[in-house]
Amino acid sequence: MQNQNNQDRVRKTWRLFRNFGLDAIPIMRLRESxxxxxxxxxxYIVLIVSSCLIATFGLLLNSTAVIIGAMIIAPLMMPxxxxxxxxxxxxxxxxxxxxxxxxxGTLMGVACSWLVGTVIxxxxxxxxxxxxxxxxxxxxxxxxxxxxxxxYSKIRPSIGDxxxxxxxxxxxxxxxxxxxxxxxxxxxxxSWGAFLLYMTNLIGINLACLLVxxxxxxxxxxxxxxxxxxxxxxxxxxxxxxxxxxxxWQLIQQAQVDNSVRKILVNRALVDRQDIEFIxxxxxxxxxxxxxxxxxxxxxxxITPEEVSLVEGLIESELGRPFKLVxxxxxxxxxxxx
Numbered sequence: 568m569q570n571q572n573n574q575d576r577v578r579k580t581w582r583l584f585r586n587f588g589l590d591a592i593p594i595m596r597l598r599e600s601x602x603x604x605x606x607x608x609x610x611y612i613v614l615i616v617s618s619c620l621i622a623t624f625g626l627l628l629n630s631t632a633v634i635i636g637a638m639i640i641a642p643l644m645m646p647x648x649x650x651x652x653x654x655x656x657x658x659x660x661x662x663x664x665x666x667x668x669x670x671x672g673t674l675m676g677v678a679c680s681w682l683v684g685t686v687i688x689x690x691x692x693x694x695x696x697x698x699x700x701x702x703x704x705x706x707x708x709x710x711x712x713x714x715x716x717x718x719y720s721k722i723r724p725s726i727g728d729x730x731x732x733x734x735x736x737x738x739x740x741x742x743x744x745x746x747x748x749x750x751x752x753x754x755x756x757x758s759w760g761a762f763l764l765y766m767t768n769l770i771g772i773n774l775a776c777l778l779v780x781x782x783x784x785x786x787x788x789x790x791x792x793x794x795x796x797x798x799x800x801x802x803x804x805x806x807x808x809x810x811x812x813x814x815x816w817q818l819i820q821q822a823q824v825d826n827s828v829r830k831i832l833v834n835r836a837l838v839d840r841q842d843i844e845f846i847x848x849x850x851x852x853x854x855x856x857x858x859x860x861x862x863x864x865x866x867x868x869x870i871t872p873e874e875v876s877l878v879e880g881l882i883e884s885e886l887g888r889p890f891k892l893v894x895x896x897x898x899x900x901x902x903x904x905x
Contacts, residue, residue: 594785597722598652598661605649605665614642615672619679622744627683629693634741641740643672647769648721651776655785669769676740680747692748692757699745700760702767704812710771717772718779739768820886824851824860827885842867842899851890859891865899 618641625633646668653662745761846863860882864870879892 597785598656598658601649601652601721602661602664604645605661605668607664607668607671611642611646611668611672612675614640615675616679618642618740619676619744620683622740623680623683623748626692626695626741626744626748627687627689629695631695634695634738637740637744638738643669643739644717644772646672647739647772648718648776651718651773652780652785654773655777655780673743673765676743677747677750680744681751682747684748684751688752692752692754695741696745696748697757699742699764700749700757702760702764706764707767707771710768711775714772714775715779718776722779722783722785739765742768820851823886824848824882824890827882843870844899846897849895855891857889857891859893861893861895863895863897865897867899867901870894870896 618637621640622634622637625631625637646665649661649665650669652658653665742761742764746758746765749755749757749761844865846865849861849863852859852861875892875894879890882892883889
């Protein structure tokens with residue numbers, strides 16, 4: 568009797584997943600809609616150029632509001648959903664159309680932002696640019712969840728209002744513009760980081776859309792071509808997880824070092840200096856051995872190498888590994904009215 572109940576529960580669970588897509592739109596109607604979204608036409612080109620220019624100017628101005636506006640009108644999400652469906656169903660027409668739109672949109676985004684960066688030629692980049700050059704594992708998870716919502720909203724037109732929020736969450740256009748901006752100034756390392764974030768979003772969205780389409784009942788065949796789409800996506804996800812996981816680990820290390828330095832200098836419990844004020848940390852250079860940490864402090868008196876060495880020892884004892892500390896000291900002087 569117990570075995571019979573367990574089997575019934577398994578059948579109910581299987582029916583739940585099998586019937587997941589009963590309320591989804593018919594497959595041919597979905598295919599026609601995706602094909603229309605994936606067309607490389609004048610509307611698509613205008614939206615690509617407009618969103619790229621808005622995002623580029625927003626990045627240069629360091630304006631979050633302007634960048635969000637560019638995210639909403641960027642059309643890259645539409646052919647990407649068609650690409651996922653085409654690889655799953657083996658639809659060569661939709662595959663060519665969607666791939667061409669993604670490739671042209673990517674090249675145009677990089678070219679437009681590179682041109683703007685070359686003409687304006689800012690000597691240094693601000694937070695909105697630098698924030699998109701260090702992707703980590705969290706970015707991949709965001710892309711997977713947002714891609715799933717995007718695919719689900721496509722097969723459920725009644726929740727189409729979720730598209731703007733999905734576009735903002737994934738943000739395909741800003742990292743692409745960062746690639747062009749940093750290339751215009753010869754910052755190859757920053758360009759690679761931004762391109763890695765862009766590819767992370769593309770692959771995460773593709774895998775999530777594939778999963779949604781399968782659960783919705785649009786793939787009931789076991790053809791080899793359809794299986795290959797899963798294999799390729801999973802392999803790319805695994806390959807991305809290595810550098811993203813390393814970046815995430817470095818981000819955690821950065822936070823731990825910053826917290827340790829702040830406690831040592833701000834609490835002043837371990838350093839007998841009352842005039843030192845911690846201002847900011849400029850990050851960890853992992854290329855050095857040991858890794859170097861640069862911090863900015865304000866002090867009324869000179870900071871000696873012996874005091875820096877003392878803080879290095881305290882950081883090592885707390886974190887269990889050595890760090891080279893570089894202190895950028897801003898002189899501080901207190902002035903009061905008579």
